[in-house]
Amino acid sequence: MPEEVLIVGGGVAGCAASIALARKGRGVTLIEREPTSRHKVCGEFLSGEALEDLHALGIDVASLGAVPIDYVRLAAARRAAEAPLPFPAASLTRKALDTALIAEAVAAGVRVELGRSVQALNRTTANVWQATLDDGTTREAQTVFLSTGKHDLRGHTRPKDPEQWVAFKMYFRLTPAQTAELADASELMLYPGGYGGIQPVEGGVANLCCVVQQKHLARVGHRWENFLAKMQQDCPHLAMRLAGAEPLLAKPIAITHIPYGYVRRTTEEGLYCIGDQAAVIPSFTGDGISIALHTARCAAAAYLAAEPAPLFQAKLRSALLAQMRLAEFAADGLNNSLARAVLPFCLRVWPGVMRVTARLTRVAQNTAVAPQAVAG
Template identity: 80%
Template sequence: MRTLTSWFNIQRIRSNALQDEVLVVGGGVAGCAASIALARRGRRVTLVEREPTPRHKVCGEFLSGEALDDLRALGINVTSLGAVPIEYVRLAAARRAAEAPLPFPAASLTRKALDTSLIAEAVAAGVRVKCGRSVQSLSRTTGSWQATLDDGSVHEAPTVFLATGKHDLRGHTRPKDPHRWVAFKMYYRLSAAQIADLGEASELTLYSGGYGGIQPVEGGIANFCCVVQQRYFARSALRWENLIANMQQDCPHLAMRLADAEPLLVKPITVTHIPYGYIRRTTEDGLYCIGDQAAVIPSFTGDGISIALHTARSAAAAYLAAEPAPVFQPKLRSAMLPQMRLAEIAANGLSNALARAVLPFCLRIWPGAMRVTARLTRVTQPAAVASQVISS
């Protein structure tokens, strides 16, 4: 009996010695970026992702200059993955369109390709990745967090990085979206003439109750991602076919772009209740909130992936510097607030009928306004700092 008891004690000690230092919940861009940064600094990290394999997600798939810097620091070569260079931003409403060169390098890459590469990089960095498992509950105990997975297993760690994207974890929900935004994503194979006309541009289209973006991605196809307030979707009898028809009626430029286009998904990917403009104010001890769990910027800025990477890098740096999560989170909010508020004001303006009518005309006179807006809504960080935090 004494020998058996000693054996159990040894196993318990070994189990405690191998306990995770950090548990990352969510294996998207933010979760992978944080786990890679921490593992490279010698931390024992487990990442839990509910999807068994990377998949297409509702995302504009725009990679800004800041996002490209962060991805390079993570060891991700987007060019080798087939990313398409994006040189211009184009705004289209009704039959009018105006464009301007982007003030920074940019690219476009499907989330499926990007997430696949990030997961592989996390594994290579030594992260223990558990895919196809979802966290059912996350609770704080004395000095530690306990996550119960859908298979009944329990993971314990003193620190958790919450990176569940637009999906809230039970017990850790964000305020409800007052506008009840609904987002859709569809891939199209455009006609040869429209692919040539779209060129290397990220094209923003305006219509009643929302806006959408269309841009080329790898494989010679185009990503169309759009958001609309639910009351406008209800006017389309809650049917995608009616909604896309109404969008094209509101914006003939979009109708031209999609003429003879072949939809490549059986139905669009959808997500609802997106709390645009949300920025987390506080958090609990040992819980760093990153990505959309930290801030949800309006989609038209194309800065969602950049914010995911920025918040992941910032949180990893704070953790490594022993900065408590309740100190880090409000500091992150203060740093991001100006860009977030400007983006929210601009997004609300795009939903205005008068704005849809006059914006393209105004921007033809002053296309630099698009470049200014693009710059002011970036969440920036010097590339050297990003490389130091992630690559060390």
């Protein structure tokens, strides 16, 4: 007997969609390949939109130890500029957030299977989706929500990343002086071939998350310690921030080939693609978690309104495209050597530019994809 809804991937988007559907009385099974929540490559920034969506899902981020973020700083070479954020924001580790979302999904009545990996997802001749798991067993469902994050499922891959981005994440315990200096800010660091961000998370820890093009990483021998040293050489502000800091992971978490700027054009009947499987915004915007929640909420509403998945996916693309293209344009500017030299100086003169950019690259709640029911 096919299940009503199968959700592949138990990250932010998958959990959010499962909770929304289960609360409406739908039978939902969620399959997640990890046996327990873990740290992931993520800037861990929660924008105002993300906070609203999480509140609606019953997630109290303050009780989880989330750190308020009130300012954004941009640093390149020896210059830095600061501006207050134009919306409430916070920072929380993905491990803590994912743990809370899984628990909320279980409480909502979702059947959660952890430590199970979907190896293939195919449409059968009976127009039912069949997921093949790592042990050879199968699950069938009329509808599937694909939410595997940055990891593609065989047969449902996204386009190759032409820039060949590599992302790293490391937690640090900063010195007391640098912890006080960082305070309630999210700092964006610019360097040749990429950019990075550092911000406080719960437990008095700082999250450094950074991206770099493969060709620049090759110049330092593809080694994290060499890349970290080069980042600090190119951006003395980061060197100052990490002076005397203690790394808290044995090695950084890393991921490759991130298709920044990707927005899915279409999908198959009964297959709703959400989170990074729907759109991948450049990391500097801090909007990844917000987009995961936004796409999950819109997809759940579309399914409940009997809106076909291909129509939903096309409407979602139309709603997100302008924001994504603006973010891509801004990301290209950050990788320009002239921009790295003059941008912090210009922003110190006119910090309002940072506030405007922060607003324009957000997922606006009023751009939700309104579901359209289609008879039959």
